[in-house]
């Protein structure tokens with residue numbers, strides 16, 4: 001476990017950072033590895049009063065930070081990206097060991113942090129506003145973007161570094177502070193990331209800009225969402241959690257950026273390249289053990305391709321090496337915990353009860369030796385009717401529902417008939433079908449791809465989805481606008497005072 005010491009993780013660690021590490025007065029808890037169920041280290045949670053200090057220090061730091069020119073803020077983020085590059089390997093290993101994704105994906109997750117840091121550096125010189133033609137003579141109008149304040153970032157276990165980085169790197173160049181409430185299932189990755197990024201900011205007294213408060217919902221998440229010193233709460237997790245956060249933040253007229261559940265489908269038409277479709281479905285459904293919000297959960301396959309694609313999928317699933325995520329030959333590591341295994345079993349039972357046929361997998365696997373006590377399962381393929389109720393739900397596990405469709409019309413209707421709207425994809429060689437899938441009458445998701453899968457988005461695009469997915473957009477494109485406040489200014493450089501809309505008032 002050299003990576004733990006390389007990242008400064010000790011046997012007992014504070015998860016309360018306000019520019020300096022605080023005692024961590026909340027109830028201590030352990031971070032367990034899903035690889036073998038073993039305790040990795042103890043974490044001392046942030047108490048409610050520590051959160052108060054973290055919030056006020058972040059806010060104070062923000063008041064100074066907002067005056068630093070944006071390109072200079074970008075310079076700090078550039079240096080964070082450099083340290084992340086240097087620490088990519090131990091960080092990737094920690095992600096892999098703490099949440100169970102395979103090392104290749106753990107490394108990919110840190111690469112995603114580096115990529116967004118690079119993006120944010122460029123952005124720091126491109127926080128463009130507008131100039132607008134005024135209807136009044138000798139007037140000019142413009143729109144500028146200003147820093148917002150401290151952003152509360154609540155993240156899930158499955159992307160324990162990258163989702164924070166999407167938020168933090170943009171927020172920092174936008175002139176904001178960030179206070180992070182990570183998942184209690186992945187606190188060590190959060191501690192390591194905070195240590196690395198705070199060090200870059202510390203030289204100039206800006207370390208409180210990256211506050212960390214890992215603790216219970218009562219002590220941390222709820223007070224953060226209620227606190228007007230957080231003009232923006234960015235939350236990633238279940239739709240249930242997002243609904244609760246959204247209501248509390250809306251009640252105080254704060255802003256929310258929500259990234260919630262997905263129920264992502266790949267549509268595969270008869271004219272598709274089945275080799276490509278196969279690989280995309282495999283990565284989308286089995287990658288990260290089905291624990292991405294972008295995981296492929298439904299395969300809507302046209303009648304003429306179903307038998308062949310099922311055959312190839314069954315052969316491919318049979319070859320999936322399940323085991324230690326840190327071993328290079330492994331393709332699928334464990335689920336995050338015992339609860340996740342149980343939820344998968346419950347979903348499979350519901351699928352059976354609703355007429356689904358389990359084509360393969362679903363079994364719980366007890367591995368021995370170093371992996372005894374880990375939460376391993378076999379990925380499942382279930383052939384099912386689309387009107388089975390279970391298909392409406394996101395189960396955070398590797399279950400792929402295969403649904404036969406007659407044509408593109410039926411595919412699109414069924415595709416959009418679930419409450420969630422995150423990611424989607426179509427495999428076809430027909431440009432008309434592809435464009436229709438991407439059109440206003442096509443996929444209703446925030447992400448819609450052609451001839452590639454539902455997961456593994458690049459950071460350059462805006463990431464997020466519609467309906468029960470929450471409507472937020474993070475990461476690339478113009479997502480940065482969520483982290484700033486917009487100001488419209490009209491400047492009168494003449495010596496009369498004409499009113500807009502041609503109104504005469506007392507003259």
Ligand code: UN1
Pocket residue numbers: 112158159163236291292293294454455456457458
């Ligand atoms: C998530 O699962 O919360 O597109 C994020 C993807 C990754 C991000 C997933 N880049 O699959």
